[in-house]
Amino acid sequence: MESKQSVVIVGSGLGGLICGAILSMEGHRVTVLERNKQFGGNLQSFARDKHLFDSGVHYIGGLEKGQNMYRIFKYLGIMDKLKLEKLDELAFDKIILADDEREFNYAQGYDNFIAGLVADFPDERAAIEAYCAEIRRICDEFPLYNLHEQEQGPPSAASSFGRDTQQFIASLTDNVKLQNVLGGNNPLYAGIKNKTPLYVH
Template identity: 50%
Template sequence: MALYDFVIIGSGLGGLECAYTLSKEGYKVCVLEKNRQLGGNLQIFSRDKVIFDTGVHYLGGLDPGQNLHQFFQYYGLMDKLKLRRMDPDGFDRITFDNDQTGYPHAMGFDNFAERMTAFFPKEKEAIRIYCNTIQEICDAFPVYRLRKEPFEALKLDFLDIGAKNFIDGLTSNQKLRSVLAGSNPLYAGDAGKTPLYAHALTVNTYIESAWKCVDGGAQISNL
């Protein structure tokens, strides 16, 4: 008789989620990890008693009903995590060497558009199209919205659109282009390769809501 039904190698967030889900369904699960800490990119380190995250610097989609909130609720985390809501008028601020202005990425698409338009008043329509397109793309992914939908019903004609091509097509304003693409380090964006949907699925989560783990991302794996 097998000691375990499943053995999962690696205790990153994906491995821990799989282990929790399987165990919740009644399976016996073993998680193997070679490092001293669980969590993969959830791990933290400290210098002079200051905590630094290695990977999870902030989280999105944690308002009630949003996708990560539903996952964390299922995993029994929401009532235990120490979280702080980030600045709703600028959870990220995009800056440039030759410009002292911090261009805000704000929470809520209406707020995002309003804050962005304040800096680029002539680009109101481009900003509106950007916000609408991001939401439309995310709504087209059933798994992202945690809903069941037959494959043949999916409308994925945007899969071949590049993020840079889309943003460049919105406006000739180079500064606005750079500001809209300013979150690309979150998904290791490459101008010649990154598809628009990768950009959309990433930024949408934070525009919906952005949160900081008060004691670092390691609390997710430790709980």
């Protein structure tokens, strides 16, 4: 019997826990070290200098059968143990702008997303469709998103690694309100204008 190495992982955030689980499933002896009182890293809220950082998981996509997170959670053996509630298909998130009383809904699925925003911006169908087409292209070509095998070398979506999110959105439309709505989930990933690459968005 082949002897597997012992592995020590420093940090019990999502990456550390998943690496530990996979290595353990492959027969390695795994120790995960965590300096905090609770495992999970930024999967939970935390406080520093009396300031609360609500960095915990708010919602997760890709959990339909066959989608990327479903496949990962199934592989890890946790999918059937989770108690999940599907968010509103027509408004899983709402974008609220300071200068507008309306709520702009982010719907689940490309078709619903397009239909919802076209209802708010009827003259901007082409821009909204182009936005979704590019997001879909990046997701389809990004190997960790779709978990498909690829040839050696950089992923085909590598051209998007240095592409600026704000510049991309601005290239689609001159409508500043729509630009702000399309970039409205920016706070979820701490995006920085003129710096955050499109593949992060």
